Amino acid sequence: MRPELDLISDWIRPGARVLDLGCGDGALLAYLQAQRQVSGYGLEIDTANIVKCIQAGVNVIHADLEAGLADFGDSSFDYVIMTQTLQAVKHTERLLDEMLRVGRQGIVTFPNFGFWRCRMQIALQGFMPVVKTLPYQWYDTPNVHLFTLRDFEELCRRKRIDILQRMVLDHAHRPRPRPELWPNLLGEIALYRLGRA
Amino acid sequence: MPHTFPADSVGLITPQTAHFAEALALDCGRSLTEYDLVYETYGTLNAEHSNAVLICHALSGDHHVAGYHEDAGTRKPGWWDNCIGPGKPIDTREFFVVCCNNLGGCKGSTGPTSINPDNRKPYGPDFPIVTVKDWVRSQARLADRLGIHTWAAVIGGSLGGMQAMQWTITFPERVRHALVIAAAPRLSAQNIAFNEVARQAILSDPDFHHGHYYDFGVVPRRGLMIARMLGHITYLSDEGMRAKFGRELREGRPNFNFDTEFEVESYLRHQGRAFVDRFDANTYLLITKTLDYFDPAADFDQDLAAAFHRAQARFLVVSFTSDWRFAPARSREIVQALVRAGREVSYAEIPSDSGHDAFLMPIPLYHDTLRGYLTRVAHEVNTPAVSAHASPEGHADAA
Numbered sequence: 001m002r003p004e005l006d007l008i009s010d011w012i013r014p015g016a017r018v019l020d021l022g023c024g025d026g027a028l029l030a031y032l033q034a035q036r037q038v039s040g041y042g043l044e045i046d047t048a049n050i051v052k053c054i055q056a057g058v059n060v061i062h063a064d065l066e067a068g069l070a071d072f073g074d075s076s077f078d079y080v081i082m083t084q085t086l087q088a089v090k091h092t093e094r095l096l097d098e099m100l101r102v103g104r105q106g107i108v109t110f111p112n113f114g115f116w117r118c119r120m121q122i123a124l125q126g127f128m129p130v131v132k133t134l135p136y137q138w139y140d141t142p143n144v145h146l147f148t149l150r151d152f153e154e155l156c157r158r159k160r161i162d163i164l165q166r167m168v169l170d171h172a173h174r175p176r177p178r179p180e181l182w183p184n185l186l187g188e189i190a191l192y193r194l195g196r197a
Numbered sequence: 198m199p200h201t202f203p204a205d206s207v208g209l210i211t212p213q214t215a216h217f218a219e220a221l222a223l224d225c226g227r228s229l230t231e232y233d234l235v236y237e238t239y240g241t242l243n244a245e246h247s248n249a250v251l252i253c254h255a256l257s258g259d260h261h262v263a264g265y266h267e268d269a270g271t272r273k274p275g276w277w278d279n280c281i282g283p284g285k286p287i288d289t290r291e292f293f294v295v296c297c298n299n300l301g302g303c304k305g306s307t308g309p310t311s312i313n314p315d316n317r318k319p320y321g322p323d324f325p326i327v328t329v330k331d332w333v334r335s336q337a338r339l340a341d342r343l344g345i346h347t348w349a350a351v352i353g354g355s356l357g358g359m360q361a362m363q364w365t366i367t368f369p370e371r372v373r374h375a376l377v378i379a380a381a382p383r384l385s386a387q388n389i390a391f392n393e394v395a396r397q398a399i400l401s402d403p404d405f406h407h408g409h410y411y412d413f414g415v416v417p418r419r420g421l422m423i424a425r426m427l428g429h430i431t432y433l434s435d436e437g438m439r440a441k442f443g444r445e446l447r448e449g450r451p452n453f454n455f456d457t458e459f460e461v462e463s464y465l466r467h468q469g470r471a472f473v474d475r476f477d478a479n480t481y482l483l484i485t486k487t488l489d490y491f492d493p494a495a496d497f498d499q500d501l502a503a504a505f506h507r508a509q510a511r512f513l514v515v516s517f518t519s520d521w522r523f524a525p526a527r528s529r530e531i532v533q534a535l536v537r538a539g540r541e542v543s544y545a546e547i548p549s550d551s552g553h554d555a556f557l558m559p560i561p562l563y564h565d566t567l568r569g570y571l572t573r574v575a576h577e578v579n580t581p582a583v584s585a586h587a588s589p590e591g592h593a594d595a596a
Binding site: 027048050058071073 | 214529533542543545562565
């Protein structure tokens with residue numbers, strides 16, 4: 001995780017206000033507080049994770065992302081972050097809209113279903129792929145939307161969302177050495193910084 | 198007689214009384230020329246006087262929040278003993294904990310049962326109706342008396358949570374952290390309706406005598422008992438009651454009369470009867486009005502966020518899933534206003550089937566939440582150079 005935290009941290013302006021959707025145990029926000037002196041909140045639905053956030057000194061608010069972000073005003077955060085969450089929510093498109101309503105910029109990461117191993121498993125074996133970034137079986141996966149870099153970029157184009165920066169990572173969350181080389185085939189995790197057009 | 202107490206208990210406690218000779222102007226327009234506040238403290242105030250924590254009690258609570266009293270041979274500890282003590286979530290090795298019986302109470306602080314200095318008779322129904330703001334102002338005087346300028350934390354559940362909120366608005370610079378548990382930003386019409394039925398039960402008791410029942414040597418037992426029974430129903434949840442009592446018949450079969458047949462009836466009657474022996478009806482009436490009147494947004498054009506704009510404290514808000522008296526949605530109103538005001542806040546919704554009463558229960562996730570939060574508060578106030586603005590960790594990283 002550490003390289004990914006560094007990449008995200010590099011994109012964040014010091015002192016920014018940040019909202020982390022699905023903040024888990026608060027590791028990212030704690031890191032950004034220490035490295036970038038950010039303020040803001042994490043939203044999380046799991047009470048055990050909420051306790052961990054509080055122990056880590058991270059402001060965390062119990063919330064169900066599927067209910068939207070109605071408690072938060074337009075442009076009330078500099079960045080809204082969603083790491084490994086977009087593929088696990090039901091109303092993906094609405095949450096993207098909400099993210100860029102509440103935040104001036106959005107930062108998202110998700111597992112790339114276009115990764116070559118995924119393609120091979122489906123094409124040659126005929127099974128739903130199980131890879132390091134998508135370790136679940138089809139019947140117990142929390143991921144309800146699986147998509148590729150191209151799928152995501154097509155959605156951004158259609159919704160007039162600006163892609164400000166893109167990185168492709170491997171399964172250990174390390175940046176790939178030559179990110180422009182077939183990113184949708186070689187990237188295991190996608191990392192985007194988004195803005196409103 | 199020697200006592201042995203559990204190692205994590207604050208042990209034997211003697212309440213203290215602070216007398217205030219200067220008049221206190223109240224929201225109702227009247228004033229108390231002089232008054233007493235009875236209080237308890239646990240732990241030790243540190244040299245900087247920065248580790249004091251105020252516990253605010255709810256409707257039927259009092260200053261005896263932890264430890265044991267010598268009298269009555271009772272082994273019953275204070276009402277939040279499971280949470281306060283050495284090694285407990287509100288750790289008395291770290292904090293100097295203060296709790297007072299609020300004005301209008303019946304456990305030693307000046308209230309309806311006290312003697313009115315003007316006529317040497319008990320105040321009774323003539324005791325002024327005090328507000329949460331009045332309480333906070335009286336507690337601030339107690340803080341002054343104890344040499345506490347800033348509370349490390351003000352903590353309360355239910356009506357106690359309302360006092361914690363009011364503290365951050367009335368005295369923004371005197372509260373570092375507010376822990377608001379199972380509370381609401383103001384009562385709903387339904388909440389007020391329950392209070393009104395409770396009041397009518399007391400007011401219509403023939404032994405009430407317009408509140409002057411002390412003169413007649415009686416107490417409105419039936420009214421106060423019904424009020425408490427009603428209150429108890431709202432403190433429990435449907436699922437909690439079902440689990441605890443079900444539809445169990447005490448004698449296994451119906452008797453076709455109005456005696457106590459179901460276990461839940463027996464429980465409620467017991468709770469009602471026990472309450473009559475320890476609580477005053479005029480205080481009960483008064484505090485239900487205090488609850489009804491609480492509305493910090495009213496001073497700010499009905500904008501709760503505007504009320505919190507002046508607050509400087511950081512907040513922890515906690516609710517319980519099965520609490521329908523002050524449901525999680527009411528806590529979310531508080532959180533939403535704090536977010537809009539740009540305040541620092543964490544919010545945890547604790548799974549529980551204990552209803553409103555859950556805030557008094559040692560639920561592991563709940564106590565972990567309090568402990569996690571207060572551990573950081575303790576570190577903040579018990580580390581030298583409390584007022585340093587820069588975070589020490591940040592500088593260490595840069596070095």
